[in-house]
Amino acid sequence: MGLGKGTGLGLATVYGIVQQNGGLINVYSEPGRGTTFKLYFPCHAGETAAAPAPRHEAFTSAGDETILFVEDEPLLLDVGQRLLTELGYRVLPAKGPREALRIAEQHTEEIHLLVTDVVMPDMNGRDLSGALHALRPGLKVLFMSGYTANVIAHHSVLEDGVHFIQKPFTRDGIAKAIRRALDQKHP
Numbered sequence: 747m748g749l750g751k752g753t754g755l756g757l758a759t760v761y762g763i764v765q766q767n768g769g770l771i772n773v774y775s776e777p778g779r780g781t782t783f784k785l786y787f788p789c790h791a792g793e794t795a796a797a798p799a800p801r802h803e804a805f806t807s808a809g810d811e812t813i814l815f816v817e818d819e820p821l822l823l824d825v826g827q828r829l830l831t832e833l834g835y836r837v838l839p840a841k842g843p844r845e846a847l848r849i850a851e852q853h854t855e856e857i858h859l860l861v862t863d864v865v866m867p868d869m870n871g872r873d874l875s876g877a878l879h880a881l882r883p884g885l886k887v888l889f890m891s892g893y894t895a896n897v898i899a900h901h902s903v904l905e906d907g908v909h910f911i912q913k914p915f916t917r918d919g920i921a922k923a924i925r926r927a928l929d930q931k932h933p
Contacts, residue, residue, distance in 0.1 A: 760785075765894060811858035811928055812836040816874065818866045821914045822913075826861075828922075834923055843877075850881050856891035857882055859928055862890040889925040890915070 764771055769787040788868040813835045816822040820841070827839045828919060840846035843866060849901040850857060860878055875887045909927040911920060 761894065805830075809925070809928065810834050810836065812838065812853075812856060813859045813861055813924070814838045814840060814846055814849060814857050814878075816840045816860065816862040816871070818842045818863060818864070829917060829920065830861075830924075833917075835924070842866055843874040847877060847881075848872060850878050857885060859886045859888060859924065861888045861890060861924065864889050865893060886927050886930065887921055898913065 761771060764785055766785070767787055769785060772784040772786065773781065774784075775781040798868045813821070813830055815826050815830060815837050817826055817839075818841060823839055823841060827837045830837045838849050838857065840849055843862075846860075846862070858874060861872040862874055866874075869877075871889050871891075875885075875889075878885055886909075888909040888911060890913055894912065909923060909930075911923040915923070
């Protein structure tokens with residue numbers, strides 16, 4: 747990917763992780779000299795506790811609905827498709843908004859849920875959702891982003907009450923978020 751062609755997901759993800767852990771980032775930049783990022787985290791002054799044993803409980807509330815999964819990063823699209831398939835869903839992967847619209851127009855069966863990145867080239871997730879609702883009025887939506895929910899809300903991309911999951915997410919986290927979105931009754 748050439749200069750200026752990235753999505754900014756890397757810095758947004760780092761910012762989200764630092765913020766979620768009570769830290770802060772100090773950035774110093776000087777033209778021709780470079781940029782320095784310093785990450786600060788709260789100090790822990792207690793005894794080191796043993797890490798809890800990892801939980802391997804399977805989330806059992808998966809389903810068999812059809813999900814249109816839109817992600818402009820190829821690696822994340824592949825991982826997301828495999829994860830949702832493992833959870834039992836039928837997945838229609840789309841590399842971006844234009845492909846998602848084409849799939850929605852051509853797919854003859856019901857699409858139950860749109861899972862889409864919020865920030866993408868050409869069209870954001872909210873605009874994609876609006877365009878898809880014109881084609882499929884009952885479509886439910888789950889937005890995802892590497893940017894924090896506060897940053898997304900600040901840019902007026904999401905409205906109150908919209909389903910949202912922060913990237914990176916866990917298998918259990920995405921399974922629960924999808925189930926909540928699918929099980930929500932329309933007003």
